[in-house]
Amino acid sequence: MGNELEFYGKTHSPDIRMLHDMDEVVHDQAWLRSQDNIELYYMYRDLSANGDDHKKIVDNRLRYDITIIPPAMLSDEYVKTAGHYHPAVEGHNLSYAELYQVLEGKATYLLQKAEHGKIVDVIVYEATAGDLVLVPPGYGHITINKTQETLKMANWVCRDFSSLYDPIKKLSGGAYYLLKDGFVKNPEYLSVPGIRYEEPHDYPEAGLFCGTDMYVMVKEIEKLDFLVHPQDHPEIFGQVISV
Numbered sequence: 001m002g003n004e005l006e007f008y009g010k011t012h013s014p015d016i017r018m019l020h021d022m023d024e025v026v027h028d029q030a031w032l033r034s035q036d037n038i039e040l041y042y043m044y045r046d047l048s049a050n051g052d053d054h055k056k057i058v059d060n061r062l063r064y065d066i067t068i069i070p071p072a073m074l075s076d077e078y079v080k081t082a083g084h085y086h087p088a089v090e091g092h093n094l095s096y097a098e099l100y101q102v103l104e105g106k107a108t109y110l111l112q113k114a115e116h117g118k119i120v121d122v123i124v125y126e127a128t129a130g131d132l133v134l135v136p137p138g139y140g141h142i143t144i145n146k147t148q149e150t151l152k153m154a155n156w157v158c159r160d161f162s163s164l165y166d167p168i169k170k171l172s173g174g175a176y177y178l179l180k181d182g183f184v185k186n187p188e189y190l191s192v193p194g195i196r197y198e199e200p201h202d203y204p205e206a207g208l209f210c211g212t213d214m215y216v217m218v219k220e221i222e223k224l225d226f227l228v229h230p231q232d233h234p235e236i237f238g239q240v241i242s243v
């Protein structure tokens with residue numbers, strides 16, 4: 001109770017990520033073991049403004065979610081999502097992408113690309129309200145709220161797959177932890193490159209612009225096909241795929 005979200009006049013209840021759902025990925029394990037199982041963040045999945053929109057979204061194999069992450073410290077670490085990768089699109093060695101937009105507050109997005117068991121790229125985006133961040137194929141991702149404000153963000157993603165949590169759980173979290181003093185490498189990873197900091201930007205090829213509520217893409221939903229068929233969209237993924 002008390003965590004409902006209003007979206008276009010309808011009330012939605014969240015899935016709640018609890019602290020002990022995150023046992024494997026929290027930096028301070030001694031602290032974690034002494035803690036009660038508190039609520040960390042709230043996921044409102046498969047939202048739509050009305051039945052027509054919902055049909056369009058489902059017919060196009062998409063999903064629109066909102067996630068709310070209140071400020072919190074996990075001992076010395078800023079609150080974050082559990083983190084996951086996406087599976088490969090059937091018949092291709094390219095995994096599904098995902099598009100985020102910050103609605104309120106500020107987000108730190110950590111993206112990491114694994115190849116043959118090694119991390120070959122780490123990107124961090126600092127995003128504020130209106131900013132878009134695309135998680136390209138091949139990248140696992142974690143969202144961190146390092147502020148004192150609640151973070152509210154939305155995502156568009158293909159609805160036909162389950163996220164892969166094990167690769168990040170097995171290595172006790174992402175390639176870096178964001179602690180009070182800044183990013184520190186996770187020693188469980190054998191070799192990790194330095195962080196590349198990138199700025200959120202528009203994706204004009206897909207009609208996506210920072211500052212415009214990306215839910216409105218439901219009106220031209222075919223432009224989000226790059227989330228369902230990334231292999232057909234070198235105009236969006238050409239550069240990142242070749243990193």
Ligand SMILES: O=P(O)(O)OC[C@H]1O[C@](O)(CO)[C@@H](O)[C@@H]1O
Nearest residue numbers: 043065067081082083084155163
């Ligand atoms: O699944 P995690 O790593 O807890 O992250 C939660 C986020 O992932 C999503 O499931 C989409 O990837 C969102 O609903 C939510 O923002």
